Amino acid sequence: xAQKPSSLRRTVKAFHRRxxxxxxxxxxxxxxxxxxxxxxxxxxxxxxxxxxxxxxxDVSKAVPQEEMFRRIDHLAGLGTTIIVISGGEPLLHPDLxxxxxxxxxxxxxxxxxxxxxxxxxxxxxxxxxxxxxxxxISIDNVTPDETSKKSLKVLDKKLQMLAEYAEFHVNxxxxxxxxxxTPEDAVVIGRRARExxxxxxxxxxxNHVGQLKPLAPREQAVYxxxxxxxxxxxxxxxxxxxxxxxxxxxDWRCRSGSRYLYICEDGLVHYCSQQRGIPGVPLLEYxxxxxxxxxxxxxxxxxxxxxxxxxxxxxxDYWRAPQHKLPSLKKARPELFxxxxxxxxxxxxxxxx
Numbered sequence: 001x002a003q004k005p006s007s008l009r010r011t012v013k014a015f016h017r018r019x020x021x022x023x024x025x026x027x028x029x030x031x032x033x034x035x036x037x038x039x040x041x042x043x044x045x046x047x048x049x050x051x052x053x054x055x056x057x058d059v060s061k062a063v064p065q066e067e068m069f070r071r072i073d074h075l076a077g078l079g080t081t082i083i084v085i086s087g088g089e090p091l092l093h094p095d096l097x098x099x100x101x102x103x104x105x106x107x108x109x110x111x112x113x114x115x116x117x118x119x120x121x122x123x124x125x126x127x128x129x130x131x132x133x134x135x136x137i138s139i140d141n142v143t144p145d146e147t148s149k150k151s152l153k154v155l156d157k158k159l160q161m162l163a164e165y166a167e168f169h170v171n172x173x174x175x176x177x178x179x180x181x182t183p184e185d186a187v188v189i190g191r192r193a194r195e196x197x198x199x200x201x202x203x204x205x206x207n208h209v210g211q212l213k214p215l216a217p218r219e220q221a222v223y224x225x226x227x228x229x230x231x232x233x234x235x236x237x238x239x240x241x242x243x244x245x246x247x248x249x250x251d252w253r254c255r256s257g258s259r260y261l262y263i264c265e266d267g268l269v270h271y272c273s274q275q276r277g278i279p280g281v282p283l284l285e286y287x288x289x290x291x292x293x294x295x296x297x298x299x300x301x302x303x304x305x306x307x308x309x310x311x312x313x314x315x316x317d318y319w320r321a322p323q324h325k326l327p328s329l330k331k332a333r334p335e336l337f338x339x340x341x342x343x344x345x346x347x348x349x350x351x352x353x
Contacts (some may be wrong), residue, residue: 001121001122002121002122002124002125002137002165003125004164004165005128005165005167009167010102010167011120013167013168014169014288016050017109017133017168017169018107020133021109023318024036024081024109026158027079028081028259028316028317030212030257031079032286032292032295032317032320032321033079033288033291033292034078034079034080034081034291035075035078035079035081035258035260036080036081036082036259036260036313037081037082037084037259037260037261037293037309037312037313038075038080038083038084038260038261038262038263039080039083039084039085039086039151039260039261039262039263039273039309040068040071040072040075040084040085040263041063041085041086041088041092041210041264041265042062042068042085042087042088042090042093042095042096042265043060043061043062043063043086043087043088043089043093044056044057044060044087044264044265045057045058045059045061045062045087045088045089045092046058046087046088046089046092046115047089047092047115047117048089048115048117048148048149048150048197050140050148051148052147052148054274055086055087055088055273055295056088057088060265061089061268062092062093062094062095063265065095065098067267068095068102069099070284071101071125071263071267072099072102072106072108073281073282074283074284074286075261075263076108076246077109077322078134078286078288078291080108081108081109082108082109083108083109083110083111084111084112084113084134085100085110085111085113086097086112086113087113087114087283088265089115089118090112090113090114090116091115091117091123092118093129095129097126097129097329098130100112100130100131100132101130101131102128103131104130104131109133109134109167110130110131110132110133110134111132111133111134111135111136112127112134112135112136113135113136113137113138114135114136115137115138115150116150116155116158116159117154117155117158119158119162119187120161121161121164121165124161124166127166127168127170128165128166131226132168133168133169134169134171135162135166135168135169135170135171136170136171136193137150137155137158137159137170137171137172137173138150138173138174138175138203139151139152139155139172139173139174139175139183139189140174140175140180140185141181141185142182142188145181147180147181148180152185152189152192156192159192159193159196159198160196162196162198163196163197163198169199169200170194170198170199171193171199171200171201172189172192172198172201173201173202174186174190174193174200174201174202174203174226175202175203175204176202176204176215176219176223177215177219180264183218183219183222186202186222186226187222187225187229188273190226190229190230191229194229199230200226200229200230200240201230201238201275201308202223202227202230202241203238203306203308204223204241204244204245204306205215214244214245214246214247215244215245215246215247219245220245220246223241223245231336238308238311238312240252240309240311241306244306249303250302250303250304250311250341251303251305252311252314252318253298253300253302253317253323254271254298254299254301254302254310254311254314254323255294255295255310255313255316256271256272256294256299256303256310257269257271257278257279257290257291257293257294257297257318258290258291258292258293258295259295259313259314259317260272260309260314261283261286262275262309262312263283264276266285267283267284268280268281268282269281269282269286269290271284271299271301271310272305272307272309272310274301274307279294289336293328293329293333293336293337294318295321296321296323296324296329296333297303297324297325297326297329298323298324298325299322299323345346
């Protein structure tokens with residue numbers, strides 16, 4: 001039977017977690033030659049089928065444990081400071097606890113994004129023992145509909161379990177846009193999250209390529225309510241959404257492929273979940289030269305991007321190292337590039353030596 005952690009134990013864990021996060025920031029400010037955050041996918045299969053989501057299927061097998069270990073070890077070798085496990089639904093992976101343990105064995109902060117359906121007290125306790133430090137659940141509505149089954153009505157008992165048993169930080173992300181029928185539900189979800197002692201954020205659902213989709217007036221009003229309600233440092237990491245809500249582009253330097261890596265179930269590095277195939281390099285072949293190239297490369301999708309992970313991990317580098325388009329970067333830093341011959345039907349790309 002699962003045991004509830006004491007308030008003292010939770011306090012100590014929270015202090016230790018914040019200290020490690022501070023070290024992560026200091027390391028990121030000192031050096032730009034390592035990823036701040038990597039998101040890894042141990043399986044693409046999911047137990048839900050949300051209408052707006054393009055990051056899942058219902059047939060994929062779990063990536064074998066040893067292969068996940070190799071990927072985590074390589075990320076550790078690159079100096080990665082936080083690894084977030086996502087999917088699909090990561091709780092479906094039979095070796096999830098061992099994967100979390102492998103991340104923590106390298107001193108890396110371990111996080112996870114889940115739909116929460118499979119959480120029970122015993123499972124939460126296992127996540128505690130494995131060393132999970134951050135968990136996020138996105139809740140789309142108060143009651144389930146044809147767009148999403150990730151509803152407060154279904155998940156509230158799971159949230160209560162987390163409030164009682166979790167030793168890790170929990171964030172509840174409510175969403176607006178993307179076909180959500182009742183945007184006002186986001187406020188109800190945010191208030192419930194705060195009642196339970198969690199942090200709360202609001203996400204603006206992107207289109208099928210992760211790009212800006214302006215909010216309607218009704219949705220903008222909800223966004224402003226959520227903004228007024230959430231004043232924590234965690235929610236302020238989403239300040240980039242101010243322009244998105246108004247349908248305006250953001251002027252920023254995206255460091256995806258450098259400070260933020262998205263590693264799909266096939267073990268390839270992409271800018272994010274919505275830019276699969278770019279750069280499309282196997283993680284086990286990824287080097288510090290790849291990191292340096294992508295740090296300096298201007299991303300064509302950046303102005304209208306809604307991907308919070310990409311924005312958040314780029315904040316510390318907004319002020320330095322102006323970026324360039326590929327031709328000008330190649331001219332300025334030719335030592336970073338080598339032409340790779342590819343079949344005619346493949347898209348041209350540049351790989352670092």
